[in-house]
Amino acid sequence: xxxxxxxxxxxxxxxxxxxxxxxxxxxxxxxxxxxxxxxxxxxxxxxxxxxxxxxxxxxxxxxxxxxxxxxxxxxxxxxxxxxxxxxxxxxxxxxxxxxxxxxxxxxxxxxxxxxxxxxxxxxxxxxxxxxxxxxxxxxxxxxxxxxxxxxxxxxxxxxxxxxxxxxxxxxxxxxxxxxxxxxxxxxxxxxxxxxxxxxxxxxxxxxxxxxxxxxxxxxxxxxxxxxxxxxxxxxxxxxxxxxx
Numbered sequence: 001x002x003x004x005x006x007x008x009x010x011x012x013x014x015x016x017x018x019x020x021x022x023x024x025x026x027x028x029x030x031x032x033x034x035x036x037x038x039x040x041x042x043x044x045x046x047x048x049x050x051x052x053x054x055x056x057x058x059x060x061x062x063x064x065x066x067x068x069x070x071x072x073x074x075x076x077x078x079x080x081x082x083x084x085x086x087x088x089x090x091x092x093x094x095x096x097x098x099x100x101x102x103x104x105x106x107x108x109x110x111x112x113x114x115x116x117x118x119x120x121x122x123x124x125x126x127x128x129x130x131x132x133x134x135x136x137x138x139x140x141x142x143x144x145x146x147x148x149x150x151x152x153x154x155x156x157x158x159x160x161x162x163x164x165x166x167x168x169x170x171x172x173x174x175x176x177x178x179x180x181x182x183x184x185x186x187x188x189x190x191x192x193x194x195x196x197x198x199x200x201x202x203x204x205x206x207x208x209x210x211x212x213x214x215x216x217x218x219x220x221x222x223x224x225x226x227x228x229x230x231x232x233x234x235x236x237x238x239x240x241x242x243x244x
Contacts, residue, residue, distance in 0.1 A: 001059065004088040005108060006033040008078035010071055013043045014095040022052055022060065024101045032091075032104060035081060036062040037074040072179060072186030079171045090171060092164045099163040103206050107165040110202045117170050117199035118191070120156065121163030125203040132210035144226070148188050151230050154195050157203060160226070162187050170199050175241040185226035189233060196238035 007025060011018060018036070025032055034056075038046040049062045063077060075092060082090045089108055093099045103121055110119035123129050124145055130138050141160065148159040162184070174193045181189045194201060 001031055003031045003033045003059070004086075005030070005091065006035055006061075006082050006085075006087040006089075007091040007093050007104065008035050008037060008075060008082065009093055009095050010037045010039070010074035010078070011041060011045050011049075011095050012039045012068055013041045014045050015041070015043045015048060017095050017097060018045050018048050019052060021095050021097060021101065022049070022056070025104070026056060026059065028101060028104065030105050030108060033059045033087070034061065035078050036060075037065065037078050038062060039065050039069055039074065040067045070182030070186075071184065072182040072189075075186065075190075076176045076179065079166075079176070083168055083171055088168050090166045090168060092162055092166075094162060098209055100206065100209070103163070103204070104165075106204050106206075107163070110204050111165050111167055114202060115200060116165075116202035117167045118194050118201045119165040120158060120161050120191070120201065120203045121206040121208075122156075122158040122161055122203035123206065123208045124157040126205040129205065129207045130210075131207060133208075147227075148230050151234050152188075152192055152195075154192060156191060156195070156201060159191060160184055160187050163206065163208075166194075167199075170194055170197075173197055173199075173240045175239060177241075178236075178239070180232075181225055181229045183225050185229040188226060188230060192233055193238055197240055 022034060025034055036049045046062060046064050053060050079090060089111055099121060107119040107121060110116045124142060128142060145159045179189050
């Protein structure tokens with residue numbers, strides 16, 4: 001069935017979660033398509049997706065890459081594919097249920113009905129809404145967002161959020177060749193580009209629940225890249241993508 005909405009889910013070793021998250025999304029009343037970007041998962045994640053494609057023909061798509069090439073490059077690959085295939089609303093979501101698929105329609109309606117160009121599933125716009133994280137990680141994440149907000153001047157509470165909906169025109173405007181951060185700093189850089197290019201950004205409050213199965217991909221290097229990358233970003237001129 002044709003849809004104007006696609007959810008991009010990057011994966012690496014998500015065999016415990018991938019079938020469950022796919023079936024949950026397809027059980028929703030709204031008609032979403034899914035694009036999996038798998039970075040050569042040795043645990044067989046891609047094989048599970050390809051088997052499910054027989055059941056969800058035309059709605060479930062996969063791009064396989066040769067190895068761990070970074071979250072940012074996975075999403076950019078997915079964005080380019082989604083725009084080329086004519087989707088109007090393009091979502092980012094993790095495979096591990098830390099982002100609740102039941103919140104997808106709320107992000108969609110923030111764009112379709114409220115006029116947002118980017119809708120962010122926000123952990124911090126109504127206090128702190130995080131479950132199962134150690135308190136140290138909650139504090140680090142919360143103040144990382146405050147740091148980004150202060151340095152970049154964005155009026156966004158959850159600057160590192162990875163649960164989002166973009167209108168196609170946003171992704172057609174951002175110059176992906178000038179997006180430099182590859183890890184979670186990528187999420188900051190994309191928001192900052194949308195903000196500086198004048199797009200309307202709306203935060204939708206969600207409850208974030210840490211993964212219960214599989215292994216977290218977070219590392220100290222990811223935070224280091226984001227910390228220094230934000231300072232560099234502050235002094236970079238943001239320009240729209242050149243069109244022929």
